[in-house]
Amino acid sequence: MRELTYLEAVREAMSQEMRQNEDVFILGEDIGVYGGAFGVTRNMIEEFGPERIRNTPISEAAISGTAVGAALTGMRPILELQFSDFITIAMDNMVNQAAKIRYMYGGKGKVPMVLRTPAGSGTGAAAQHSQSLEAWMTHVPGLKVVQPSTAYDAKGLLKAAMDDDNPVIFYEHKLCYKTSSEVPEELYSIPLGKADIKREGKDVTIVATAIMVHKSLEAAEALEKEGISAEVIDPRTLVPLDTDTIIQSVKKTSRLVVVHEAVKRGGFGGEIASTIAESEAFDYLDAPIKRLGGKAVPIPYNPELEKSAIPSVNEIVAAVKETLNR
Amino acid sequence: MAKEIFMPKLSSTMEVGTLLQWFKEEGDSVDIGEPLFEIMTDKINIEVESYEEGILLKKYFEEDDEVPINHVVGYIGEAGEKVPDTPPGESGAAPQEDAEDTAAEAEPQQRAEAQSEAAPASQDHHLSDEKIRATPAARRVSREESVSLTDVSGSGPNGRIHQGDVMAFVSSRSSTKATPLAKKVAEGEGVNLQEVKGTGSHGKIYRADVEAAGESTQTSAATGGKRVKMDGIRKVVAQRMLQSKTTAPHVTLTTEVDMTEAISMRKQLLGPIEQQTGFRVSYTEIILKAVAYSLTRHPNINVSLEGNEIVYKDEINLGLAVAVDNGLIVPVVRHADQKGLSALTAECKRLGKAARDSKVKPEEMAGGTFTVSNLGMYAIDAFTPVINQPESSILGVGRINEKPVGVNGDIVLRPMMVLSLSFDHRVIDGAPAAAFLTELKETLEQPFKLLV
Numbered sequence: 001m002r003e004l005t006y007l008e009a010v011r012e013a014m015s016q017e018m019r020q021n022e023d024v025f026i027l028g029e030d031i032g033v034y035g036g037a038f039g040v041t042r043n044m045i046e047e048f049g050p051e052r053i054r055n056t057p058i059s060e061a062a063i064s065g066t067a068v069g070a071a072l073t074g075m076r077p078i079l080e081l082q083f084s085d086f087i088t089i090a091m092d093n094m095v096n097q098a099a100k101i102r103y104m105y106g107g108k109g110k111v112p113m114v115l116r117t118p119a120g121s122g123t124g125a126a127a128q129h130s131q132s133l134e135a136w137m138t139h140v141p142g143l144k145v146v147q148p149s150t151a152y153d154a155k156g157l158l159k160a161a162m163d164d165d166n167p168v169i170f171y172e173h174k175l176c177y178k179t180s181s182e183v184p185e186e187l188y189s190i191p192l193g194k195a196d197i198k199r200e201g202k203d204v205t206i207v208a209t210a211i212m213v214h215k216s217l218e219a220a221e222a223l224e225k226e227g228i229s230a231e232v233i234d235p236r237t238l239v240p241l242d243t244d245t246i247i248q249s250v251k252k253t254s255r256l257v258v259v260h261e262a263v264k265r266g267g268f269g270g271e272i273a274s275t276i277a278e279s280e281a282f283d284y285l286d287a288p289i290k291r292l293g294g295k296a297v298p299i300p301y302n303p304e305l306e307k308s309a310i311p312s313v314n315e316i317v318a319a320v321k322e323t324l325n326r
Numbered sequence: 327m328a329k330e331i332f333m334p335k336l337s338s339t340m341e342v343g344t345l346l347q348w349f350k351e352e353g354d355s356v357d358i359g360e361p362l363f364e365i366m367t368d369k370i371n372i373e374v375e376s377y378e379e380g381i382l383l384k385k386y387f388e389e390d391d392e393v394p395i396n397h398v399v400g401y402i403g404e405a406g407e408k409v410p411d412t413p414p415g416e417s418g419a420a421p422q423e424d425a426e427d428t429a430a431e432a433e434p435q436q437r438a439e440a441q442s443e444a445a446p447a448s449q450d451h452h453l454s455d456e457k458i459r460a461t462p463a464a465r466r467v468s469r470e471e472s473v474s475l476t477d478v479s480g481s482g483p484n485g486r487i488h489q490g491d492v493m494a495f496v497s498s499r500s501s502t503k504a505t506p507l508a509k510k511v512a513e514g515e516g517v518n519l520q521e522v523k524g525t526g527s528h529g530k531i532y533r534a535d536v537e538a539a540g541e542s543t544q545t546s547a548a549t550g551g552k553r554v555k556m557d558g559i560r561k562v563v564a565q566r567m568l569q570s571k572t573t574a575p576h577v578t579l580t581t582e583v584d585m586t587e588a589i590s591m592r593k594q595l596l597g598p599i600e601q602q603t604g605f606r607v608s609y610t611e612i613i614l615k616a617v618a619y620s621l622t623r624h625p626n627i628n629v630s631l632e633g634n635e636i637v638y639k640d641e642i643n644l645g646l647a648v649a650v651d652n653g654l655i656v657p658v659v660r661h662a663d664q665k666g667l668s669a670l671t672a673e674c675k676r677l678g679k680a681a682r683d684s685k686v687k688p689e690e691m692a693g694g695t696f697t698v699s700n701l702g703m704y705a706i707d708a709f710t711p712v713i714n715q716p717e718s719s720i721l722g723v724g725r726i727n728e729k730p731v732g733v734n735g736d737i738v739l740r741p742m743m744v745l746s747l748s749f750d751h752r753v754i755d756g757a758p759a760a761a762f763l764t765e766l767k768e769t770l771e772q773p774f775k776l777l778v
């Protein structure tokens with residue numbers, strides 16, 4: 001099968017969907033001729049025209065408000081934010097409007113929109129362009145939160161997000177854009193709320209999100225050389241969360257390490273850890289649950305400091321060994 | 327609410343009890359003080375009485391099951407009350423404490439679990455305050471395998487117990503798992519379970535496995551014969567005798583006692599003592615009295631070796647070796663030196679009967695300072711008794727037999743009896759032992775000395 005980069009997979013999903021559904025359009029800053037901050041919408045304007053690939057003014061509040069309004073009228077907008085950090089400007093529209101409207105109007109109005117946005121560090125974009133704020137959104141009832149880590153997942157999950165009648169926040173990690181994997185040509189859907197076991201193992205479960213999936217797989221390779229078998233699970237969607245897969249895995253391995261790039265304090269890892277502690281898997285835990293997350297600092301500009309602010313492969317290896325007491 | 331029935335801890339060394347029989351069925355009503363079941367410990371068989379009144383709701387164990395101390399054996403409560411289907415793991419409270427604990431209103435299951443988490447260390451208060459560090463998985467496995475976490479040492483940080491530690495303990499504890507039926511058949515056919523390969527999960531042995539093994543043994547073994555596993559009292563006697571013989575250098579002195587005067591005294595006292603106590607005084611009691619008297623004069627015999635110290639006992643508590651069905655037990659007559667012959671007779675008869683009926687209480691077997699082993703009822707003249715440690719000496723008593731002896735130049739027939747004194751030469755030398763035995767001989771030959 002042909003390989004596609006993550007970035008191409010996202011673009012392909014949107015293009016294929018737009019060809020078959022005229023209600024779908026994209027709006028965002030510089031997404032037209034420029035092709036978006038990271039080039040995801042490059043050349044799309046040539047096929048779909050400025051009506052459906054709509055450049056907007058520099059106002060996330062305006063873009064998100066427009067998207068919510070368009071969705072309410074029956075359109076299916078895809079809103080691209082240049083950096084996920086700017087979601088703060090769109091917060092009222094996403095949290096107080098998009099997330100609530102369907103509930104407050106008894107289902108008579110719905111908001112089928114996708115907010116796509118690049119997140120995470122690693123590009124030297126400094127503190128205001130490198131954050132991982134997904135935990136904020138998971139706290140809000142009414143919003144779905146997706147975090148694909150591979151090209152294959154990105155295409156399938158984006159299709160599911162576009163089909164969903166509720167607002168979905170779709171986080172694309174900047175460093176994932178260049179990773180590639182086999183991606184089918186046809187449009188396919190991966191259901192939201194279904195985790196993927198990226199690697200099977202028996203000694204420890206690592207639940208990782210976004211770029212940390214790749215780092216965890218690398219760590220698992222290193223651990224295997226020492227005879228430690230790590231299972232790596234990518235939840236893929238934080239809301240809804242596939243708790244069953246994680247619980248079953250922990251029951252099998254008796255140990256859990258949760259890894260995400262977002263700051264550990266208040267991060268989604270705490271949610272996963274609590275879910276296990278409350279579940280039947282508690283009685284199978286043979287070590288305290290370990291969380292690895294970013295340090296509680298604004299992401300530094302200096303590339304070395306930037307790297308050290310988030311979990312590394314070595315730290316994942318060390319965390320697993322600590323959990324195993326080896 | 328339903329109350330747990332615990333396997334009691336009856337001695338400091340007791341770890342498990344074997345359930346010999348239930349006196350009640352599920353659904354029977356039980357009064358406080360009524361015998362519920364009988365257990366065999368490493369020292370005694372004893373009936374366990376109920377601390378509660380109500381209906382026996384649940385019996386978790388069957389006859390011949392071994393149950394660790396403080397484990398829940400069953401429940402007593404009101405008819406129809408719900409109790410767990412499986413025994414709720416190890417529990418912390420001693421039965422007495424629990425009987426008084428009426429404040430807790432939680433369900434039994436929850437309570438038992440809470441106890442197992444909070445205070446699995448049973449009656450040792452200093453231990454019960456320490457929370458055992460164990461992972462949830464280790465606790466789950468310990469519940470499933472009925473392992474007390476106090477017995478498991480943890481390999482994790484600060485001694486935290488992991489499930490691997492519990493599983494290692496389980497496999498070391500019982501390399502042979504067998505169904506109760508298989509155990510019974512094995513015992514009946516004299517098959518050693520250790521040598522049977524089980525076909526069940528984790529090598530569990532079924533009856534068929536035992537039978538198959540039995541057939542192959544019969545064809546291969548040159549000598550047949552019934553094999554019975556040593557357990558309970560037999561096992562303890564074996565261990566203690568070996569331990570005594572291998573740690574204490576035994577020296578045995580013998581002397582012959584002319585029992586003429588003692589026999590005469592017994593005849594005169596038979597009536598009065600029987601009137602007073604309802605029991606006939608025997609030579610055993612007279613000998614005990616004489617031993618106690620002699621020990622007061624030879625305190626260097628009434629000693630014990632503890633570590634590097636010789637302990638001179640301030641009580642004279644005489645152990646009385648009694649043969650029972652499957653071994654030997656030694657109930658103790660306390661303060662024998664302060665008791666008259668009547669009191670000694672009553673006490674000895676009571677203890678002897680209790681011993682034969684397996685009803686001696688653990689505390690009645692503790693605290694002895696010197697033991698008397700009497701084989702006078704058999705055709706035994708003399709023997710070398712083995713010291714009942716931690717005591718340092720033991721007296722063996724042979725039969726009274728008429729023999730020709732020389733008295734003032736004449737050969738006359740006299741009722742003679744041999745006494746053998748075995749002593750631990752680490753703490754007692756030959757001369758003081760000889761002096762004690764001489765005093766004892768003279769006391770028995772002139773028993774009126776006992777009046778002094």
